[in-house]
Amino acid sequence: ADVPEHRFRGLYYAAVAYEAQGRTREATDFYRKVLAEAGANPFIHQSEAGLGRLLARAQKLDEALPLLDKAVMSRSAPEVRGPAAVEAGMVAAKLGQNELSDKYLNLVLNTPGMEKYRPDAQYAMMASRFDRKDYKAVVDIFRRSLEKAQGEQEAQRLMLAAKSYMAIGRNVEALELFREVEKLMLPNN
Secondary structure, eight states, X not given: OOSHHHHHXXXXXXXXXXXXXXXXXXXXXXXXXXXXXXXXXXXXXXHHHHHHHHHHHTXXXXXHHHHHHXXXXXXXXXXXXXXXXXXXXXXXXXXXXXXXXXXXXXXXXXXXXXXXXXXXXXXXXXXXXHHTTOHHHHHHHHXXXXXXXOXXXXXXXXXXXXXXXXXXTOHHHHHHHHHXXXXXXXXXX
């Protein structure tokens, strides 16, 4: 492409297409090509988020976190920053950086324009507490949030809360949530 913007766009969308096909090696290569390009690159933050996501899935967490952080801290649209912040929060939790994880996830929970990603952030925050066996914190997060997910994701959120209620001996609340999960998972739902 003769126009630099067209070149950036072509490289970026090639990475997205490869990722959609499950060809992560090629997608990773193209995201890296976008990031290596000099000049005013309008796809740099999307590419940081995309490459960070792929690296996180490949368990290359130390490489993923700085890329995701750059995307989160950019002035990009919430459609770029929101998913990158959720992914960064999950990566930081896996690395044992709980305060950093909360910083990213709270950013999503409290920033206007990121409402679409709040159920993901809430679930990630609950899951990190559950993994640490801090069941009371899981319940607290569940109770204070008005965000609900849809379908299977909502069932997972309710299941995590129900298991936490069971762990702290509040079986009545747990049973109610288990029943809600059962309703959500019925074939006609």
